[in-house]
Each structure stands twice: as C-alpha cells, then as structure tokens.
Amino acid sequence: MMYDNLLNISEAAKLLGVSPSTLRRLEKNGYIEEYGLKVIYTPGGQRRYMTDEIQQLFSNQGFSGQIGFGEKPALLIRDLTIAFTDPHSQLSINVENQIEATKQLVEAAQEHHIPIIFSQTIYQSDHKVSRLWCTKFPSLQILDPQSTWTNLHPELSGYSYDIINPTVYITDIHNEEVNTFLKEKDVDTLILAGATTSGSIRATAVDALQSGYRVMIPKEAVGDRNQSLQNSTLLDLNARYADVISLDKLLKNMKT
The missing domain is CATH 3.40.50.850 (Isochorismatase-like)
Incomplete structure (x- = not known):
C-alpha cells in the first residue's frame, strides 16, 4: 500500500523532537510551514508524512552527513x-x-x-x-x-x-x-x-x-x-x- 512508505504522526514527531500535538497545532491547510512538511491524509483521515522530506530536514539541520567507505x-x-x-x-x-x-x-x-x-x-x-x-x-x-x-x-x-x-x-x-x-x-x-x-x-x-x-x-x-x-x-x-x-x-x- 502507498501509505506503508510514509511515517505516521507519532513517528514523525519523535524524529523531529516534538510532540504529535505540536505537529497538529502547526499544521495549516495540509502543510507545516515551520518544518517544510506536506501532510498526507489516508482515506481514514490519519496523517502521514513523507520520509524524504524529513530526511531533507535532517540534512538542512546538520544531520545525515556521509561517513563514507573506508579501505577494508x-x-x-x-x-x-x-x-x-x-x-x-x-x-x-x-x-x-x-x-x-x-x-x-x-x-x-x-x-x-x-x-x-x-x-x-x-x-x-x-x-x-x-x-x-x-x-x-x-x-x-x-x-x-x-x-x-x-x-x-x-x-x-x-x-x-x-x-x-x-x-x-x-x-x-x-x-x-x-x-x-x-x-x-x-x-x-x-x-x-x-x-x-x-x-x-x-x-x-x-x-x-x-x-x-x-x-x-x-x-x-x-x-x-x-x-x-x-x-x-x-x-x-x-x-x-x-x-x-x-x-x-x-x-x-x-x-x-
């Protein structure tokens, strides 16, 4: 299913270091401007967030640097x-x-x-x-x-x-x-x-x-x-x- 590759609100909030209620409060018209996140709704009305967008947010905040391969x-x-x-x-x-x-x-x-x-x-x-x-x-x-x-x-x-x-x-x-x-x-x-x-x-x-x-x-x-x-x-x-x-x-x- 297409929603399997998305994060739910609890997972997204945990990774961002905020509460689910904070994400709900910041949401306006299906978008969280402070984090640059689009909110996707399932047919049942549950919120989902794109993994790639949170990955990009991590990169912009100084996370997700590349270690790179060694020699052995x-x-x-x-x-x-x-x-x-x-x-x-x-x-x-x-x-x-x-x-x-x-x-x-x-x-x-x-x-x-x-x-x-x-x-x-x-x-x-x-x-x-x-x-x-x-x-x-x-x-x-x-x-x-x-x-x-x-x-x-x-x-x-x-x-x-x-x-x-x-x-x-x-x-x-x-x-x-x-x-x-x-x-x-x-x-x-x-x-x-x-x-x-x-x-x-x-x-x-x-x-x-x-x-x-x-x-x-x-x-x-x-x-x-x-x-x-x-x-x-x-x-x-x-x-x-x-x-x-x-x-x-x-x-x-x-x-x-």
Whole structure:
C-alpha cells in the first residue's frame, strides 16, 4: 500500500523532537510551514508524512552527513534465519527482497575477498543476558540452538562464511571472537544486512560506530516487522549512526 512508505504522526514527531500535538497545532491547510512538511491524509483521515522530506530536514539541520567507505570492509549478516524469515514464525520480519539482496552482497564479498560474518540470535536459559532479554522479549524462547528456527535461510546456507556466530547478545560487537577477527583483518567498515532493523541492526550500528567502524547499511538488505517501523528506523540510523544507501551503490563501493 502507498501509505506503508510514509511515517505516521507519532513517528514523525519523535524524529523531529516534538510532540504529535505540536505537529497538529502547526499544521495549516495540509502543510507545516515551520518544518517544510506536506501532510498526507489516508482515506481514514490519519496523517502521514513523507520520509524524504524529513530526511531533507535532517540534512538542512546538520544531520545525515556521509561517513563514507573506508579501505577494508567486512560484511556482517544478522538473523536471516528461519525464525526471522518464515511467515509462520512469531519473530518473522516483513520479507521482501532482503534474501536476494544479501545473496548479492555475499557473492560480491567473496569475489572481492571481503570477510563475511553470519550471526544467529540464540536463546540459552542458563545465560543471564539471554534470560534477561527473553524476559523483555519472550518470543526469543523459540531460538533454541538445536531447533530448526536458528538454521540459516536455505538460500544463504550454501555459502562459505569466515565466522558463523551464534550469540545471545543484541549487538554483534559484544563478542570477543568477532572483535578479534575484525581487528586481525584491519577492518574499518562494517556492512550490515539482516534483521531486525530496529533491533540488532540498530544496536550493532551504534556499537560499531562507537568502536571506530564506518557503518554502511544497504536498505534493501535489512528488514523489520512492518514498513512503518522500517522507514523510521532507517531514517534515524542515517541521521545519526550510519550511511543508509542503496544496494547498487553499496555493490559499486565493494568493487573499488
């Protein structure tokens, strides 16, 4: 639906740092002059805002600068497993082209000798962090390491990965093996793919930036449980922590 690619009033207000009531108050004749935003109404009368316009507003206010590619990238794929891609799973994202986009990234990485890490969220009842996260997010209990839910998506299982990282942590940077590997390879740029955009992808992007990595997110290769959440998270990630770019642009950078 056409309204899936727009932000609702709560999402737009949160990104702009104001209240929804403020946006309503400032609106005149379907336009918010102070922010340069057009207001779109759904057939049910709900307000929607264009992601591109808020992105431009961020740029004008000094957000959304480009980090740019470094010299030694690595590809980090998170949770493109059965649990996050099977529509019958309670953890499933809105699957569109993420698998195909990730396959292109993997093949390009292999061609250009770029390291690849595949991380799988697992649940371990004897691990304090895993139990704590599961208290907040009970659906994670299905991610038993021995279950088929944690298996790689069939279209990604035939590739060779430098590291397959079963992890109880939200962020991939919180792993000694991964960190040691990245340092040994002198990696300065992390390309993130997988799920969920508002969860582990976002957390890893923030941690990676704080650890000194340039973070690149090809928007076609990440996913979340609904398009509205996906749009608002990508907008915020691009404004603060990463370069959110097209798959085509990312693939071109991998070749240079």
